[in-house]
Amino acid sequence: MARLKFSLATLFAVVVIFPLSAAHAKDQQMLALANASGCFICHKIAPDAASDELPLAPSYQEIALRYRGDKDAFSRLLDRVLHGTVYQDQVWEGEIGMRFMPPNVNVSREDASSLVHWILKLDIDPQMAKRLMHHDRMLTLSTVSGCTICHRMDPVNVSRVIPLAPSFREVAAHYQDRPGNKDRLLESILQGTQGNQKIWQNVNMLYMPPNVALKREDGVKLIEWILSLDTKGVPRQMEPPAGMGSSRQ
Ligand code: HEC
Ligand code: HEC
Known part of the structure; x- marks a missing residue:
């Protein structure tokens, strides 16, 4: 019985936690x-x-x-x-x-x-279906906004290949729990990253050009989405040299 209770509790925890993630x-x-x-x-x-x-x-x-x-x-x-x-x-x-x-x-x-x-x-239960559909809408938005010309979802795992830009999952792993992350990223997306201190070392482009055609509200949605991505197993970007990150907060 104790065992059953334990597994029910575990099950409950799993059921409760997963829909939130x-x-x-x-x-x-x-x-x-x-x-x-x-x-x-x-x-x-x-x-x-x-x-x-x-x-x-x-x-x-x-x-x-x-x-x-x-x-x-x-x-x-x-x-x-x-x-x-x-x-x-x-x-x-x-x-x-x-x-x-x-x-x-x-x-x-x-x-x-x-x-x-x-x-x-x-x-899929209705909640899950809703989340998957949201995810799908955001994928489409990132495609029609041109983001996927340079960004992928997942990190490249072939060491010979240097991607054009960081994958969205790596961006999430780097920024998910940083204060001020949303404002900073919105500014990066709307205005580009030229002139910022370089965070992403292992990418082929020096900076992101401004996404001039992107509406601000779409930028906000895309950032919410990117930051919500699952980052399990995604290597964290090396901490940049001291002083980094403060210029754009
Ligand atoms: C141009 C429209 C179109 C595209 C693109 C398309 N499908 Fe379909 N798909 C259909 C239609 C229509 C049916 C139903 C066919 C039928 O009634 O026999 C179907 C049926 C299916 C089925 C069920 C088949 C069955 O026998 O019940 C699967 C699985 C499927 N599609 C997967 C995919 C996957 C995976 C892709 C992308 C690689 C894809 N489809 C792309 C139109 C499409
Ligand atoms: C022409 C290529 C290109 C396009 C198009 C592009 N990006 Fe980027 N993006 C980059 C590069 C390169 C970086 C890394 C910038 C750096 O190191 O300064 C980057 C960085 C980012 C970052 C992290 C910014 C930071 O401050 O660390 C986010 C978030 C991002 N891009 C989202 C987007 C979104 C959303 C879109 C579509 C609206 C988009 N990007 C379109 C190339 C691109």
Whole structure:
């Protein structure tokens, strides 16, 4: 009984703590991959309850539910994602607005496998779905704002490659608990970092140019989002030389 109580308490702690933290790193990675692979042109993470129009394609949550417990689903879906469903059965007929999924020719087999694995395991409550959708919106905002021309989500882990700019997760790890971080970063994004003391040593560009087309309120949203990213396992940037950080507070 004591044991049961203990595990219930642990379970409770896990259930309570997780919804408060940002979406898991794995979900964030997979969302970035799905986003970069163009899947979200047609798919959403969860059905949009507020809309009474037919969605273009089934949401990932509905796909996960439909194939739960189906052992053959993985290889079948992988095949459908890679080759499209043009000459195959139309399995979502009546529930969606498109007749078939075109072949995803720019997606490697490996990436498609990771995506299908992830989709099939999705088990998202409405809160989680909301967070994932927010994350997805922010990914899109960072793409249309041009940020992803230079920034990636995750640190590069191939030592030969020097990235153009720090990854957003590294930015989060460096600034998450620094006082004044939001103001500083907003200023960096809007005005660029030229003339600031150099913080990011291991990147290919000397400074970030001002993001002149970015609206201030979008900058605020992007910073909130970047600072909320999961930073587990992300190496912290080396502390810059003394005197750093004070010039822009
Ligand atoms: C141009 C629109 C479009 C794009 C882009 C797209 N899909 Fe689809 N997808 C669909 C449609 C439509 C269906 C439903 C097909 C049907 O009814 O048989 C579907 C179905 C699926 C299914 C379920 C298949 C089944 O048999 O039930 C999975 C899994 C899937 N898509 C994953 C992906 C992934 C991963 C990507 C990105 C690499 C992607 N889709 C990109 C339109 C799209
Ligand atoms: C042309 C390339 C480029 C673009 C586009 C770009 N950045 Fe940057 N960004 C950089 C570089 C390079 C750095 C590192 C700057 C340095 O070391 O001074 C940086 C640094 C940052 C930092 C950390 C700033 C600091 O003070 O430490 C944030 C946050 C950031 N970028 C967010 C964004 C966002 C959000 C966008 C899109 C609105 C964006 N960046 C667009 C190249 C870019």
